[in-house]
Amino acid sequence: xxxxxxxxxxxxxxxxxxxxxxxxxxxxxxxxxxxxxxxxxxxxxxxxxxxxxxxxxxxxxxxxxxxxxxxxxxxxxxxxxxxxxxxxxxxxxxxxxxxxxxxxxxxxxxxxxxxxxxxxxxxxxxxxxxxxxxxxxxxxxxxxxxxxxxxxxxxxxxxxxxxxxxxxxxxxxxxxxxxxxxxxxxxxxxxxxxxxxxxxxxxxxxxxxxxxxxxxxxxxxxxxxxxxxxxxxxxxxxxxxxxxxxxxxxxxxxxxxxxxxxxxxxxxxxxxxxxxxxxxxxxxxxxxxxxxxxxxxxxxxxxxxxxxxxxxxxxxxxxxxxxxxxxxxxxxxxxxxxxxxxxxxxxxxxxxxxxxxxxxxxxxxxxxxxxxxxxxxxxxxxxxxxxxxxxxxxxxxxxxxxxxxxxxxxxxxxxxxxxxxxxxxxxxxxxxxxxxxxxxxxxxxxxxxxxxx
Numbered sequence: 001x002x003x004x005x006x007x008x009x010x011x012x013x014x015x016x017x018x019x020x021x022x023x024x025x026x027x028x029x030x031x032x033x034x035x036x037x038x039x040x041x042x043x044x045x046x047x048x049x050x051x052x053x054x055x056x057x058x059x060x061x062x063x064x065x066x067x068x069x070x071x072x073x074x075x076x077x078x079x080x081x082x083x084x085x086x087x088x089x090x091x092x093x094x095x096x097x098x099x100x101x102x103x104x105x106x107x108x109x110x111x112x113x114x115x116x117x118x119x120x121x122x123x124x125x126x127x128x129x130x131x132x133x134x135x136x137x138x139x140x141x142x143x144x145x146x147x148x149x150x151x152x153x154x155x156x157x158x159x160x161x162x163x164x165x166x167x168x169x170x171x172x173x174x175x176x177x178x179x180x181x182x183x184x185x186x187x188x189x190x191x192x193x194x195x196x197x198x199x200x201x202x203x204x205x206x207x208x209x210x211x212x213x214x215x216x217x218x219x220x221x222x223x224x225x226x227x228x229x230x231x232x233x234x235x236x237x238x239x240x241x242x243x244x245x246x247x248x249x250x251x252x253x254x255x256x257x258x259x260x261x262x263x264x265x266x267x268x269x270x271x272x273x274x275x276x277x278x279x280x281x282x283x284x285x286x287x288x289x290x291x292x293x294x295x296x297x298x299x300x301x302x303x304x305x306x307x308x309x310x311x312x313x314x315x316x317x318x319x320x321x322x323x324x325x326x327x328x329x330x331x332x333x334x335x336x337x338x339x340x341x342x343x344x345x346x347x348x349x350x351x352x353x354x355x356x357x358x359x360x361x362x363x364x365x366x367x368x369x370x371x372x373x374x375x376x377x378x379x380x381x382x383x384x385x386x387x388x389x390x391x392x393x394x395x396x397x398x399x400x401x402x403x404x405x406x407x408x409x410x411x412x413x414x415x416x417x418x419x420x421x422x423x424x425x426x427x428x429x430x431x432x433x434x435x436x437x438x439x440x441x442x443x444x445x446x447x448x449x450x451x452x453x
Contacts, residue, residue, distance in 0.1 A: 027323035033085035039067040041091035043381040070386035108329035115279035116303035133271040140208040146195035159210035213292030249354040253435035308402040311380035312345030315404035341408040353398030361396035370425035
């Protein structure tokens with residue numbers, strides 16, 4: 001039998017039972033199949049299950065064999081469950097061929113397309129598409145030879161961002177370097193010292209002119225033909241340490257709010273509607289931008305759920321997620337019901353995150369996550385499991401939890417999320433203490449430039 005492990009939880013009667021069913025939705029029960037390369041969308045699947053729907057999940061990575069144990073029903077061959085499912089959720093890039101084929105057969109699919117996968121994975125292609133629909137992109141210069149790039153920097157001093165280019169992996173994206181010196185001497189020196197090693201890792205790269213301003217992202221869900229409003233405005237915190245110091249992690253936390261529309265959306269993402277519709281994309285799409293008094297400059301696409309973004313979005317979404325996913329996959333046009341105000345999410349991690357160290361991970365695997373008070377408010381799944389009445393760390397990345405909060409003001413949302421974190425006891429856990437703090441400065445500038453309403 002292909003079933004790997006069930007979803008039953010020992011009958012302790014505890015209020016923290018992870019599969020407790022919510023009665024908040026009158027939407028008919030549906031069957032959802034979540035498909036993942038690695039353990040990403042379990043928190044979303046968990047929410048759908050708590051709403052009373054049937055949920056099965058497939059995770060390709062053998063390293064995540066115990067993730068979601070005792071919480072979600074896992075299966076070894078997801079393609080044998082396609083006929084069972086009412087909705088199939090492909091939660092990452094890399095499933096485009098499957099998504100296109102399933103949609104052609106009439107299945108309801110939330111997930112990528114060949115076009116949207118390329119938008120995200122190939123920066124050069126993404127930038128070309130931005131310009132083609134009329135977005136204003138920053139000047140950039142493409143290279144395949146480091147000596148030529150060094151000569152260019154010597155002859156054209158200034159601040160640049162060095163970005164690996166083409167269809168690159170997440171590890172290669174980490175080699176991005178942002179110049180801090182106005183004349184770009186820091187980037188020039190780094191490139192001279194590292195050209196031999198970098199040339200073995202990066203075939204092509206781009207020097208993009210640096211723009212000073214506020215980093216702001218705007219995203220929306222797409223139903224195959226049009227955007228589902230409201231728009232999600234978000235401010236990511238990508239580096240490991242407070243103050244944007246240290247290595248890139250993917251994401252340590254985010255501040256978001258929802259708005260019917262705004263100038264950032266109209267000048268960037270809204271212009272992609274027709275091309276997304278041709279590709280029949282269904283899911284979340286986001287553009288990260290730099291905004292200043294001269295304009296809005298899009299940087300890159302995300303054409304999938306963001307992690308931890310989807311968990312933070314759920315803190316503010318009032319429409320039941322199962323109903324939302326089904327109606328979006330079915331191509332329905334409707335408005336998402338959301339909370340007013342702001343949502344803040346913070347990633348809780350332990351070693352070896354954000355690095356890959358299997359031996360270090362073994363030291364933390366199966367550690368209990370203790371809650372001082374019996375409340376799961378703002379509690380979202382990272383790589384965890386529920387065994388013998390205890391939440392425990394699973395997998396081997398150290399990506400433990402996402403904790404969220406929501407309130408009418410940013411300060412109140414921050415206070416709530418950090419109070420909720422104080423409810424958690426987990427050995428050597430760490431997290432950023434400044435998520436959302438930049439709002440006090442950035443909102444004034446964005447308002448002055450006319451980008452907020």
